[in-house]
Amino acid sequence: MAKITPSKIDVAVIGSGFAGLAAATTLASKGLKVTVFERHHQAGGRARQFKCDGFTFDMGPSWYWMPDVFDRYFAQFGRTVKELYDLRRLDPSYRVEFSQGPMDVPADIDPLAQLFETIEPGAGGQLKRFLSEAKTKYDIGMGRFVNKPAHSPLEFARLDILRDAPRLQLLRSFSSHVRKHFKDPRLIQLMEFPVLFLGSKPQNTPALYSLMNYADTALGTWYPMGGMHQIVEGMVQVAKEQGVHFEFNCTVEAILETQGKTSGLRVGGVNVPCNNVIAACDYHHAEQHLLPKTHRRYDEAYWDKRAMSPSSLLFYLGVNRRIPGLKHHTLFFDTPFDAHAEEIYDDPAWPKDPLFYVCAPSVTDPSVAPEGCENMFLLVPTAPGMADDQEACDRIYGQIMDRLEARMDVPIRDHIVYKRQYDHRQFVADYSAYKGNAYGLANTLRQTAFLKPKLKSKLPGTWFAGQLTTPGPGVPPSIISGQVAASEVLKASGLDGIPETVNIEQLEVFEG
Numbered sequence: 314m315a316k317i318t319p320s321k322i323d324v325a326v327i328g329s330g331f332a333g334l335a336a337a338t339t340l341a342s343k344g345l346k347v348t349v350f351e352r353h354h355q356a357g358g359r360a361r362q363f364k365c366d367g368f369t370f371d372m373g374p375s376w377y378w379m380p381d382v383f384d385r386y387f388a389q390f391g392r393t394v395k396e397l398y399d400l401r402r403l404d405p406s407y408r409v410e411f412s413q414g415p416m417d418v419p420a421d422i423d424p425l426a427q428l429f430e431t432i433e434p435g436a437g438g439q440l441k442r443f444l445s446e447a448k449t450k451y452d453i454g455m456g457r458f459v460n461k462p463a464h465s466p467l468e469f470a471r472l473d474i475l476r477d478a479p480r481l482q483l484l485r486s487f488s489s490h491v492r493k494h495f496k497d498p499r500l501i502q503l504m505e506f507p508v509l510f511l512g513s514k515p516q517n518t519p520a521l522y523s524l525m526n527y528a529d530t531a532l533g534t535w536y537p538m539g540g541m542h543q544i545v546e547g548m549v550q551v552a553k554e555q556g557v558h559f560e561f562n563c564t565v566e567a568i569l570e571t572q573g574k575t576s577g578l579r580v581g582g583v584n585v586p587c588n589n590v591i592a593a594c595d596y597h598h599a600e601q602h603l604l605p606k607t608h609r610r611y612d613e614a615y616w617d618k619r620a621m622s623p624s625s626l627l628f629y630l631g632v633n634r635r636i637p638g639l640k641h642h643t644l645f646f647d648t649p650f651d652a653h654a655e656e657i658y659d660d661p662a663w664p665k666d667p668l669f670y671v672c673a674p675s676v677t678d679p680s681v682a683p684e685g686c687e688n689m690f691l692l693v694p695t696a697p698g699m700a701d702d703q704e705a706c707d708r709i710y711g712q713i714m715d716r717l718e719a720r721m722d723v724p725i726r727d728h729i730v731y732k733r734q735y736d737h738r739q740f741v742a743d744y745s746a747y748k749g750n751a752y753g754l755a756n757t758l759r760q761t762a763f764l765k766p767k768l769k770s771k772l773p774g775t776w777f778a779g780q781l782t783t784p785g786p787g788v789p790p791s792i793i794s795g796q797v798a799a800s801e802v803l804k805a806s807g808l809d810g811i812p813e814t815v816n817i818e819q820l821e822v823f824e825g
């Protein structure tokens with residue numbers, strides 16, 4: 314535990330994930346004195362990085378989607394992505410291993426549409442129509458919805474928003490929306506994977522979230538050389554440029570209250586006075602464990618009723634050989650999709666025959682593995698709140714390795730020189746993650762916008778940010794969440810908040 318020297322702080326931020334970094338930097342850029350308290354020795358939260366035996370592993374996010382969000386974020390502080398990290402677009406964007414064989418998803422729309430056409434006559438045109446609608450949702454959502462604090466439905470009761478609401482397709486299910494356009498099971502799985510992996514069953518997800526297909530397919534899949542942690546390093550650099558102070562190895566033990574208002578934090582037994590706190594750690598942890606009981610808006614029964622997004626069973630692997638034909642991102646959809654979805658969402662169980670995902674950044678980036686080696690992680694989505702079962706984890710590892718080796722047609726297990734397992738237990742230990750969730754709340758209609766846990770605490774002066782509040786899970790939404798929470802603090806301090814609308818003309822457009 315680092316020694317804290319209490320000094321005057323305008324805002325204390327708990328956690329240095331994307332939300333905490335964005336909140337702190339936004340506030341500091343407006344002249345407030347901000348300190349970030351982080352439990353770990355490094356920033357990044359779920360996007361931390363570790364190095365071992367010459368391998369550099371990103372621990373969490375690996376898909377860099379919505380590049381416009383990062384561009385706009387850094388531009389607010391007079392910086393560009395280019396100055397901070399070397400971003401490359403991946404082509405193919407990713408590979409999908411179906412039972413019928415592999416499919417490489419090209420980065421450009423026209424070759425993708427041609428590929429769809431070879432699988433299902435007419436599907437190329439359908440893809441363009443689907444993406445054109447998805448672009449509308451993306452533009453409306455990103456331009457007018459996500460930057461709102463979502464305190465109440467009234468914020469959305471403006472004429473222009475109400476006029477656009479039907480185009481967001483909030484009341485239609487993602488599953489039926491996809492099936493309206495495509496019949497081939499492979500194309501359906503391809504379109505459904507972003508919502509399944511990050512949120513909830515497509516049947517329970519509003520068609521609004523096809524905006525993620527626009528992000529994935531049209532805006533592209535990118536990679537910052539050196540790893541996803543480069544984004545964190547860029548954000549920390551900009552935070553420091555704006556004057557943010559960091560206290561690492563500091564676990565916040567309580568949010569303090571005096572006379573009904575926020576009066577500081579307790580960190581390592583020391584009281585740190587300040588009138589504003591942004592809790593950018595897991596919401597449930599902050600509200601149920603750090604806030605005084607009388608100021609909690611929710612109780613354990615509320616949390617137990619939330620639909621959580623999946624946890625993950627991860628294996629970080631260092632392999633002392635190259636694997637010919639391996640892609641940067643490969644999704645293994647060679648076993649039944651619905652069965653695994655049920656085991657995550659309906660009838661929680663360790664999956665019998667899991668879908669999984671392989672990330673191998675060494676395919677793009679030689680800096681993350683020793684020469685002649687591959688760096689990869691395998692990710693299996695699992696139900697949140699599972700009981701520990703190492704035997705099940707070992708069984709799953711064996712199953713997915715069998716499938717990976719069969720598809721790659723090379724022995725891999727014999728060449729593993731580094732292996733680390735990471736599962737729901739570590740999500741709880743490292744992030745105090747409710748039920749060991751990896752990505753926060755599921756993206757269901759009942760957990761969208763003002764129906765999410767509120768950004769504003771019942772205790773005046775305390776705010777929440779991060780993937781469990783508005784706008785939701787994922788790196789770009791977490792950044793936006795931090796900025797929206799910071800904006801609320803600015804407004805409460807009599808300063809100008811950040812704009813709630815974004816000029817959508819600035820977005821790179823795809824005209825379907």
Ligand SMILES: Cc1cc2nc3c(=O)[nH]c(=O)nc-3n(C[C@H](O)[C@H](O)[C@H](O)COP(=O)(O)OP(=O)(O)OC[C@H]3O[C@@H](n4cnc5c(N)ncnc54)[C@H](O)[C@@H]3O)c2cc1C
Nearest residue numbers: 328330331332352358359374375376565594779780787788
């Ligand atoms: C395996 C995995 C893969 C993912 N893949 C993708 C992807 O490809 N693309 C994508 O966009 N998103 C992805 N995500 C989701 C994305 O990583 C998260 O939505 C995002 O990183 C959440 O950021 P956050 O700031 O809300 O929370 P966190 O990153 O969890 O940050 C919270 C911080 O608070 C700290 N903290 C907690 N309690 C305390 C305390 N009491 N005192 C001090 N500090 C505390 C924690 O240490 C942590 O640093 C993935 C997530 C995981 C886990």
